[in-house]
Amino acid sequence: MSQFLVISRDDAFVDRVSDAVGGDLDHWSDPALPADPGVLFSVSRDGFRPDVVILSPDLSIADGLTIASALDAAHPEITVLLVRPVERGLPVAAMRAGIRDLVAPGIDDVEFRDLLRRAARAAADRRAAAGLQDADGERRSTRGRVVVVLSPKGGAGKTTVATNLAVGLAATAPQSTVLVDLDLQFGDVAHTLQLAPEQTLSEAVGRAAARDTMVLKSYLSAHPSGLFALCAPDSPADESQITAADITHLIDQLAAQYSWVVVDTDAGLSAATLAALDRATDHVFVGGTDVPSVRGLRKELDILRQLGLVPAHRHVVINNSDTRDGLSQQDIETTLGHKADVVVPFSRSVRLSTNRGVPLLQAGTRDKAGRNLRQLVRRFEPPVPKSRPTSTARHRKGAS
Template sequence: MSTVLTIGADGDLVERFAEASGGDVVALGVEALADGGLLGALAAPDAPLLVVLGAEVDLDESFAVAGNVDVVAPSTSVVVVAFADPDLWMEAMRAGVRDLLSPHATPADVAAVLTRATARAEARRAVLAPVPGSAPTRRVVVVASPKGGVGKTTVATNLAVGLAAAEPGSTVLVDLDVQFGDVASALALVPQYALPEAVQGAASNDPLVLKTFLTRHPTGLQVVPGSDSPAAGDAVTPADVARLVDMLSREFRYVVVDTAPGLSDHTLTALERATDLVLLGSMDVPGVRGLRKEMDVLGELGLLPRGRHLVLNGAGSGGGLALEDVEKTLGAPLDVVLPRHDAVPLSTNTGVPLLEKGGKDPVTRGLQALVQRLAPHAAAPRGRGRRKAGAR
């Protein structure tokens, strides 16, 4: 396919892109968006470097197309032709648009857009390319806990955001708490589709269709939000979960699964496919004992994956327990210990994950340490925390 694909752009702009790309341009009318064949073409290995949505394409439709292209062809940049203002820029970036271009763009403006798209594509292809001589690493990371209220969704969303930042286009987060999942709230998302839609119809067996049902977070993370009602969530079966996780694991390097408390059939189905388990507990006697029981049960079922990461959340000195006591009860060392900190409720209430915001607080450093256990090349946490603020 061409280097540049324009849709609904005027002749002058097409000519400027032709000059900038050495003539490697295909120009289509807006009718190209009508039959749905565009996404199929973009999913091919020879997808264009740049898709330019001209002034003839409605802005809302442009943003919808950009979100789908960002999932189907992560190395393809989408440019929308429009007069920009700060609000429009924000909306465009959230939709997956990489550049806004004035209808009166000069040849220099066009060349700059093409240069940025080229750099972006090279960076993404370098990140997602397999290491020579080895198979690409595909990891299904299940985040689980024996009881609720221990910060499981906070850890899952931050872990997914951190992995998405480490490897753009690599990560999808699934909210598998089918009745009361709140991943969308934790990420301040207003999704168009949720888990039940993602496991029904054509989306249940066609990865291209499935990707159009994902919700994109501003960090580039893709999300399968939880059901918007318990009744709808009850319609999701373990077989649905199996198909969904299997399909996503073929399309994304990291599939992070946030589960309901305990060991539901949905959670056990996800664990059957897990390469990694992040098992989360709280620093109190019931929490530690529950964690030990869950470890024992999973061991008996043969569902403890080789990649096991024990995380203790809400650590502090006021409960009468020491970390050594916790580890003795568990019969295993803790991998990451997260202390109590005021940054956590603020993050939860604003819908901005700590790893999206960045910071030097000990919880952020601890979460970054967890990301590094799965993606060792991820940026190291800033500062030196005590052992309770990160990996042990």
């Protein structure tokens, strides 16, 4: 069962959260917040560790950001939500403090309940990815991580990022990484990896493979890097036969068999992409440094949030960055309300690698673009679980 902790001195707010989570709530009401966030967890019982911490509007911004930063440093798997009206500078400060979402105090009850449920699921996914025990002390089943690479615009570098990421992950998990080309009409993963697939996604969603995962596995194409690929259909016309439900089932099958399922997509939010995003543990957004690209990315982030498609991990890659003409990294981050996690500069080596069908990380290219694509791969290495600071367990503010 998920665990929620609310930090608030406002009983009405605590009751509201309690109603939204069906009473499964712990509550910290002491005005003095501990420097050691572990002390917060001793509110009701030993060994308690929340999935979601909700910071109430009655906390000062400074207190909220301080406790959020401390939680983020010691327990990055916990989802921290700040309930507060948006004001100038707050989204960026909240993002830097590791707050996952800013929630309007006037949010309607149903939306609030859904948001808390998603926040708990995201925390559980992060816990599973980090190999930590969940709130009930159980290790979760080992479903692979599903990493969807997306962009609102064509040509932003999705396939470049997806293929390099998949090759990089395959180096750490050979035979356990699969790349799926969900650009169903014009996918070019096969070309980018120099593969000549006998079977493609059209066959992979057919009855035989959908029923039997061994059949599905036999439809994958092996790449010399240790990666498997499921390439897009040969003919754009085949796309119309593939439904969102097919994609959901396919991804679930693959995630049950492989540690990493990397998904390349077409531009925008097609039904296939949305189906994949819904199963994803990670969204990798790819955008450029020009104004339309950054605005498009912002819109895409907003839409997914409105749709409730907020995964455990989000990564923003600014590709083809051009320091002379493009927006500055700071302007991009302010517009997006999200950090630019990886910045890949324009590089002729990338273009050459696409044309040759050998991803940079396969060729071992060491220019800045190659180094920064490697930096993206490193973001997926599971964090070393941090040891929990010993709690002095002085405060016991049991749930009221």
